Amino acid sequence: MGKVHPKVDEAIETLNMRDNPTRRRLLAGTGLVSAAGAASALLAACSSSSSTHAAVATNGSNPFPAVPNQKYYFNNHADTNEFFTPTKYGYSDAVALLGLPAPTWGGSATSADSEMVSFMNTAISAKAGGIATSVIDSSMATPVKNAMDAGIPVVTYNADGIYTHGVPQIYTNRLAYVGQALYLSGQAMGEQIKTLVPGGGEIVIFIATPGTGNIQPRYDGAVSVLGSSYHVSEVATSTVDGTELSTEKSYLLGHKGTLKGAFAVDSGSTANLTAALKGTGTSIPAGGFDTDPRTLSGLQAGTIKFSIFQDPYQQGFLPTLYLYLYNLSGGQLAPPDTDTGLTVLTPSNVATMQKNSRFQGGSSAQMYIPRPSGAINQPVGTTST
Known part of the structure; x- marks a missing residue:
């Protein structure tokens, strides 16, 4: 594994994500990191201006280092449900940002254990670069362990196990969980x-x-x-x-x-x-x-x-980002458990969520924030203003 790209290293320093480089254990009891803060810090650090970095982006090349075998699999318990449309947009945006191939999406439409296990086995047989999976019961314990033992990093999203009287029962030795504190x-x-x-x-x-x-x-x-x-x-x-x-x-x-x-x-x-x-x-x-x-x-x-x-977009974007960073660093940058939020919407504050956007799954149009003149990472087909 090559040297970590300085901008990625800077981002991780900002996120305070460093941990045991051979981390293959449960993270029960650790604090949850803010999803918005994690994404913002990473993107801000990776977007900071330097002449070399800006030149690469201006030339249309991907500014992130290439890593072999970055084919990810997303295993889901309701893979045809429209709720996960923003999740798919999230991982699509992440791979576009990082210059990775599109992930493979699958699992079960009806929370069937056998179908989810089968999809995990397919990902393992294909020697996936990483797997993101929901964990709705103990059936994922063995396939997740098999993936980790094969050197395939696994993160969970949306669901990580179950709670008994408020105590989390985490069934797998996944690296981290990205989702709501259920x-x-x-x-x-x-x-x-x-x-x-x-x-x-x-x-x-x-x-x-x-x-x-x-x-x-x-x-x-x-x-x-x-x-x-x-x-x-x-x-x-x-x-x-x-x-x-x-x-x-x-x-x-x-x-x-x-x-x-x-x-x-x-x-x-x-x-x-x-x-x-x-x-x-x-x-x-x-x-x-x-x-x-x-x-x-x-x-x-x-x-x-x-x-x-609970922000399903972040549940696609962040697992992709975390798997990439883990692989880029050779396991040195272990991902953190990340809480994607708990926002109570009411008739008085719902207006913001009614915007027809990619982040809510209502529109496939790419969303972006315009940057000042000369800034890097301009959207394709646009010019600085």
Whole structure:
């Protein structure tokens, strides 16, 4: 492995990411780094002006050092779900920035363990340069270990295991996790519910796939703060959009008159809440997760009172960046656990998220911030202004 590029080294110094060069262990108990801060620091350091670096960028060449075999695989538990469209844009932008080939996306559309394990085995057989995978249960333990033993770095994103009474049960020896602190996000949801339904009562929390490590911790976190005055029903909706809506409508109709609030812990179940409430003539507080366009419309109309954002774009961008840096340094630059955020959206602050952008998956158009005259990394086809 060659010498680390000085700009990359400077960026890592800024991020304070240095660690044991042979790191192949769990990172349980370590602090989570801000995703926005990590990305900003790296890009700022890599964009700082120097005559040599600027000349390379001006000539249209990639300013980042080349590393052999940078073919990455993204393994996902809901690989056809529109929620992950920004994730794909995130890794697409990262590989464009770094001059890498496009990652291979796959896994399972229905959280099927066998399909996710099979995709991991495909990546290992192909001698991938790195793997990013969601971990929704213990089935990933062996394939992740096999990849790491084969010298393939693995990071997790979106889901890293499951929580039992708030304690993370991390199933794999992955290098790092990039995603929301799921149990804590559930506790934040519980606090929102207590504000909307003061004093307790009967509520429902819809969940696509009970027991899976990507959303069960949210339910558990919410219940942990609600207390005995709340009578909570956990209702499975599935990962199929139409089934989610029909399940919610059926439940709301069956409990009309007694139900004090309806909530959800996943993107699809939250997105269908507005239509379910309107379709059953039910007017009760509601809320959930993520920024599906239907959820944003419900927030704007006030039908949905809150939705908790976890930044799926960063969950594609940062794992790609971390795998590249790990490989570039020969394992010296071990990636950090990174919290991609917990932002509570309400009708009063939802306007920013309603912009039709690549970062929310609503537009494929590349987004960029114009730079001063003479700055490097101008978007293709533009000139300095």
